[in-house]
Amino acid sequence: MAQPKITSVTLATLPTPLEAGGKLPSGANLWIKRDDLTGLGVGGNKARKLEFLCGEALNNDATCLVTVGAAQSNHCRMTAAAGARLNLPTHLVLSGVKPKQLxxxxxLAEMFGAQLHHTGLDANDWTNLEAARAELTEKLIRDGQRPHSIPIGGSTGVGALGYASAFDEIISQCETQRFVADAILFTTSSGGTHAGLVAGLIRARANDPQKVLPKIIGIGVAKGVALNTYRVAELANESLTLLGETVRATQDDVLIDANYMGSDYAVPTQAAADATIWAAHRGAWVLDPVYSAKGFSGLLGRDANGEFNADSNVIFIHTGGLPSLFVMH
Ligand SMILES: Cc1ncc(COP(=O)(O)O)c(C=O)c1O
Structure with a gap:
């Protein structure tokens, strides 16, 4: 079978720094992978996915981009930024109603030139948000456009390729900085970041079965795909197929800790508020209440529960989310 063509386009500033973060309360060494500094439209994890998703769009001669997300979706904002960079008109299907003031x-998305389509839907209603994306995509096709339509969070096998490469980037930085990572933790929501990291891990394990590789731990912050290990393994396998690998991920390769989500997506937790202060005081790392603070609260919580010790090296991928800090609630 012919190898599928993978095309990517440069949108992010890579590699992002892997910063020493001092000691965790257990004495473990903390490292922060600064994917909040990917550079595209204020940065964040989605830049890595968009390099591949937009590569696919250019390959398909797309005339515009369409995607979907919560009202304060970082993925939507970064897709708008990618659209600006690539001169592709961008449509964003969003939950909620149009606010009086953006x-x-x-x-930022509007500043980047995107067209915002407010649906009035709930941010958790992924089924109807996706239906609204499909409807808009069909309308654009009827209007003679060739839209490249991207699912929630950019979480496809193609998008996840960005984090398969990120896994290699992290391992290579650990080697340069002369330590072996025990675990990589990060916030997971639509599952693409997680799937890419798992694909990277599976590929690295197949290439060198003797190599000590880190445990991949996603801290779930949404009930959608994030709490579905089967779907993450499936996405990882789509990426592995695209990479021409024959090895496969199983559900056992996917660990999602849902204990730090609180009652629901975007509902604040005390642990996330505490984690935000801890991170800000320790390294001036700016976490956001919806994603990265909940993820980091998971790392601190697992550390407090005795998972790590003074010999451990623990990496937190800071996936960004800065703009939602400036939203009045
Ligand atoms: C700041 C931030 N962190 C983490 C994530 C989770 O990434 P994924 O959707 O790939 O699971 C998102 C997704 O929207 C995000 O915006």
Whole structure:
């Protein structure tokens, strides 16, 4: 079978720094992978996915981009930024109604030139949000466009390729900085970041079965794909197929800790508020309440529960989310 063509386009500033973060309360060494500094439209994890998703769009001669997300979706804001960089008109299907004054990610997305389509839907209603994306995509096709339509969070096998490469980037930085990572933790929501990291791990394990590789631990912050290990393994396998690998991930390769989500997506937790202060005081790392603070609260919580010790090296991927900090609630 012919190898599928993978095309990517440069949108992110890579590699991002892997910063020493001092000691965790257990005495473990903390490292912060600064994917909040990917550079595209204020940065964040989605830049890595968009390099591949937009490569696919250019390959398909797309005339515009369409995607979907919560009202304050970082993915939507960064897709708008990618559209600006590539001169592709961008349509964003968003939860909620149009606010009187745009804030945070919506303000930036509009600044990048995207067209915002407010659906009035709930941010958790992924089924109807996806239906609204499909409807808009069909309308654009009827209007003679060739839209490249991207699912929630950019989480496809193609998008996840960005984090398969990120896994290699992290391992190579650990080697340069002369330590072996025990675990990589990060916030997971639509599952693409997680799937890519798992694909990277599976590929690295197949290439060198003797090599000590880190445990991959996603801290779930949404009930959608994030709490579905089967779907993450499936996405990882789509990426492995695209990479021409024959090895496969199973559900056992996917660990999602849902204990730090609180009652729901975007509902604040005390642990996330505490983690935000801890990170800000320790390294001036700016976490956001919806994603990265909940993820980091998971790392601190697992550390407090005795998972790590003074010999451990623990990496937190800071996936960004800065703009939603400036949204009034
Ligand atoms: C700041 C931030 N962190 C983490 C994630 C989770 O990434 P994924 O959707 O690939 O699971 C998102 C997704 O929107 C995000 O915006």
């Amino acid at each position: 804030e945070g990610n919506q303000l």
